[in-house]
Amino acid sequence: MNPGKFSRLITxxxxxxxxxxxxxxVLFSFNASKxxxxxxxxxxxxxxxxxxxxxxxxxxxxxxxVAISASFVATALGAFGAxxxxxxxxxxxxxxxxxxxxxxxxxxxxxxxxxxxxFVFIKLRLSLFxxxxxxxxxxxxxxxxxxxxxxxxxxxxxxxAAYDLGATEEIALFKVIIPISFPGIxxxxxxxxxxxxxxxxxxxxxxxxxxxxLPLKIYSMIRFGISPTINAISTLxxxxxxxxxxxxxxxxxxxx
Amino acid sequence: MxxxxxxxxxxxxxxxxxxxxxxxxxxxxxxxxxxxNFSFSLEGYKSLLTIGYLKVFWRTVWIxxxxxxxxxxxxxxxxxxxxxxxxxxLLLILVVIPFWTNSLIRIYAWIFVLxxxxxxxxxxxxxxxxxxxxxxLYNPWAVILVLVYTYLPYAIIPLYASIERLDNSIFxxxxxxxxSKRKAFFKVLIPNIKTGLITSIIFVLIPAMxxxxxxxxxxxxxxxxxxxxxxxxxxxxxxxxxxxxxxSVLTLITLLGVILFVRNSKKEVLN
Numbered sequence: 402m403n404p405g406k407f408s409r410l411i412t413x414x415x416x417x418x419x420x421x422x423x424x425x426x427v428l429f430s431f432n433a434s435k436x437x438x439x440x441x442x443x444x445x446x447x448x449x450x451x452x453x454x455x456x457x458x459x460x461x462x463x464x465x466x467v468a469i470s471a472s473f474v475a476t477a478l479g480a481f482g483a484x485x486x487x488x489x490x491x492x493x494x495x496x497x498x499x500x501x502x503x504x505x506x507x508x509x510x511x512x513x514x515x516x517x518x519x520f521v522f523i524k525l526r527l528s529l530f531x532x533x534x535x536x537x538x539x540x541x542x543x544x545x546x547x548x549x550x551x552x553x554x555x556x557x558x559x560x561x562a563a564y565d566l567g568a569t570e571e572i573a574l575f576k577v578i579i580p581i582s583f584p585g586i587x588x589x590x591x592x593x594x595x596x597x598x599x600x601x602x603x604x605x606x607x608x609x610x611x612x613x614x615l616p617l618k619i620y621s622m623i624r625f626g627i628s629p630t631i632n633a634i635s636t637l638x639x640x641x642x643x644x645x646x647x648x649x650x651x652x653x654x655x656x657x
Numbered sequence: 658m659x660x661x662x663x664x665x666x667x668x669x670x671x672x673x674x675x676x677x678x679x680x681x682x683x684x685x686x687x688x689x690x691x692x693x694n695f696s697f698s699l700e701g702y703k704s705l706l707t708i709g710y711l712k713v714f715w716r717t718v719w720i721x722x723x724x725x726x727x728x729x730x731x732x733x734x735x736x737x738x739x740x741x742x743x744x745x746x747l748l749l750i751l752v753v754i755p756f757w758t759n760s761l762i763r764i765y766a767w768i769f770v771l772x773x774x775x776x777x778x779x780x781x782x783x784x785x786x787x788x789x790x791x792x793x794l795y796n797p798w799a800v801i802l803v804l805v806y807t808y809l810p811y812a813i814i815p816l817y818a819s820i821e822r823l824d825n826s827i828f829x830x831x832x833x834x835x836x837s838k839r840k841a842f843f844k845v846l847i848p849n850i851k852t853g854l855i856t857s858i859i860f861v862l863i864p865a866m867x868x869x870x871x872x873x874x875x876x877x878x879x880x881x882x883x884x885x886x887x888x889x890x891x892x893x894x895x896x897x898x899x900x901x902x903x904x905s906v907l908t909l910i911t912l913l914g915v916i917l918f919v920r921n922s923k924k925e926v927l928n
Contacts (some may be wrong), residue, residue, distance in 0.1 A: 405838070408734035412748070415735050415809065419755050422766035422806075425776060429769070437769065437776045438783060482664030489660065497661060500668050506859070506915050507676075508867020510884045511904050514891060515675035518901065521692075522678060538671040541664060599759050602869050602884075606891075619761045623874060627769050635762040646754045 423639065430632035437627065446633040457634065460618035464598055467529060467614060471536035472593035478537070479544025479593075480586050484578055486545075487552040488560065501542040512539060513606030520607060527609025535607045536600065540593035547592060551585025552578075591649055676908070683901035691895040701898030705906065710886070717883040720797055720872075721865035724804035728812045728861045729854070731805070736816035736853075737846070749817065756810035764874050767803050768794065795877030803871050808864060812857035819853025820846075855919060863911050883907055 433443035450457065486494060504512060516535050517527075525531060559581070563573045579586075601616040608617055622631050683701045686694040704710065739748045755763065769775055771793040778790040793799065827849070831841045847854070869884035876882070883903060890900035 408738040411731060411734040412738040415731060415813075416748075416751055418806070419751070419809070422770050423755075423758070423763070426762070426766045426769050429776070436779065437774070438779050478664045478667055481660040485660030485662075485664075497665055500665070500673060504668075504672055506863060506911060507908055508863055508884070508911060510867045510869050510887060511676075511679075511908050512672070514887055514900060514904050515679045516671065517891070518682060518897065519671070519675035519678055534671055537667065541668060545664060595757060599757075601761055605869075606888075616759060616761050619759075619765070620870070620874075623761065623765050623768065627765075627772060627774055631765055632769070635759075635765060638759055638762060642757045642759070643754055646750060646757045649753070649757070 423635075426632050427636045427639065430629060430636045432629060432632075435629060446629040449630055450633045450637075454630065456613070457615075457618055457630075460613045460615045463529060463612060464615040467532050467536055468594050468597035471533050471540060471597050472590050474533075475537045475540035475544045475593045476586060476590040479541050479589055480548045480582065482541075482545045483548035483552060483585075484574070484582065486549060487557075488578065501545055504539060504542050509539070509600075509602040510606075513603040516603070517606040527607060527612065529612045531607045531609065532604055532612060532614065535603050536593075536597045539600070539603060540596050543592050543596065544589035547589040548582050548585040551582050551588070555581055588649070591645070595645060595649075679901040680905050682897055683905045685898050687896050687898045689895070691891075691897055693897050698898065701896075701902035704896075704899050705902055710903075713881060713883060713886050716797065716880070717866060720800055720804070720880070720882065721862055721868075724801050724808070724865050725858060725862045727801070728805050728809050729858055732809060732812035732816050732857060733854075736813050736820055739813070740817050740820040752810050752813050752817075756814065760807055761870065763807055764803055764871060767799075767806065767875060771799070794875045795880070797876070797880040800868075800872050800876045800880050800882070803875050804861075804865050804868065807871065808861040811860040811864075815856040815860065816850065816853045819850040819856075823849055858918070859915060863915070866911055867907065 429437055429439070430446055431442050431444070432439055433445060434440040482497075486497060513535070516531070516538070520527060520531050559577060560573055563577045568576065599616065601620060604614050604617060605620070608614065613621075619631065619634065622628065682693050684697055684699065686696050686698040686700065688694055705714075735752075739745050739752065742748055771777060773790040773792060773794070775793075777793070778787070781787045781791065782789075823846075827845055828841055831845045832838070836844070867884050868882060869888060872880055872882045872885055873888075876885075887900050887903050887907070890896045890903065
């Protein structure tokens with residue numbers, strides 16, 4: 402059944418709806434004036450961003466440090482979790498699935514608030530380290546599910562074949578399981594990176610003084626009102642997003 | 658089992674235990690500067706029964722439901738068109754780019770366009786149509802607009818995935834048997850993409866119920882949602898039991914909602 406004119410119209414209206422506000426933000430990042438009235442092309446705000454915005458760059462590097470470290474830990478734990486669930490035979494798998502789905506169902510703000518109260522309760526000072534813990538926590542279930550769905554594409558019999566051919570558990574793990582799940586592990590890592598760099602709400606609650614990440618910095622700038630510097634950051638982040646989107650497209654099927 | 662232990666331990670310590678802590682704190686007494694006294698109290702829940710709170714709860718529910726309805730109704734034809742289009746790879750990329758774009762940037766884009774100093778107001782002032790500004794933002798409809806904008810890609814992608822998996826011949830069979838296109842849509846397409854439909858509704862409804870940044874940045878005093886109230890109790894009011902009580906209620910509502918919704922839809926599929 403071919404789609405009718407109606408669904409075509411809706412699709413194009415949605416794309417216009419998606420891109421007009423973004424395009425306007427990008428356009429005005431090149432504006433020579435501070436107020437949003439077009440006066441002429443200029444790279445003034447990029448110059449400002451690259452030479453005169455220490456706190457933005459500090460926040461950027463904080464985001465990068467947290468994203469890379471949290472993604473490594475989340476991917477490692479999540480991948481082994483997926484391998485265990487796929488490979489092992491033990492009781493209580495259902496409970497592991499329940500605590501994996503819960504963080505996806507519960508609103509982010511609850512995860513942020515409960516972690517904040519938890520950290521204060523165990524007297525852990527809020528810092529980049531608490532942000533790291535929070536980011537590992539919300540990335541873990543995604544990492545597990547992505548690697549698990551990659552493993553599910555394979556017949557379990559390949560492991561039996563490895564054993565029949567005399568492989569030890571270790572060899573089966575390193576020569577069979579990890580190689581076949583590798584695209585999933587890679588996808589999990591990039592998913593965790595993106596989730597981490599993107600997160601605002603959970604980070605907002607578990608960040609302490611001096612541990613501002615890029616989204617927190619952008620948030621405080623937006624609260625002061627519109628400024629062409631935010632347009633310039635947005636444009637650069639969008640450029641990064643487009644690269645990630647093209648790269649991640651083929652891995653999206655492991656997520657849904 | 659040993660492979661799963663690190664994963665499970667991490668989630669138990671940093672997810673399950675914190676949830677148990679806020680549930681317990683919601684039944685304790687508050688101390689003036691944040692924190693709790695370890696004696697039983699229902700004050701945290703009592704404060705929820707004031708008219709102000711009931712209003713915020715009700716507003717959160719209706720804003721979330723309307724946003725979800727609009728989002729899914731727009732996502733369905735779009736997902737269908739993309740799945741059947743010759744240019745589906747390109748169209749999919751165009752949907753995925755906003756999906757990966759930082760949500761604050763997308764909120765900012767609307768403030769930049771519709772804000773009191775945004776381009777539309779600047780333009781109207783420039784041509785002399787208005788003196789000061791028209792306030793487009795800072796009301797519940799602005800919150801709904803930005804919620805739809807933010808979560809539309811989240812609804813399109815799972816719907817697309819489930820439509821793409823469908824075998825086209827079931828439509829041909831329905832049409833050959835004299836089914837109208839409209840009937841084929843409701844009787845063949847919708848029942849066959851139920852999982853995608855449920856996923857996309859959950860992906861929109863839950864973050865909408867728990868939204869914080871969107872009502873904070875584009876909502877006004879009359880459009881604060883539960884998320885904003887939790888943050889206020891935690892930070893400015895320093896009332897941990899109340900923050901924990903609202904969080905527990907919100908968690909309970911979303912969990913119950915998801916369980917009931919998934920179970921009912923499963924029953925319908927079986928029937």
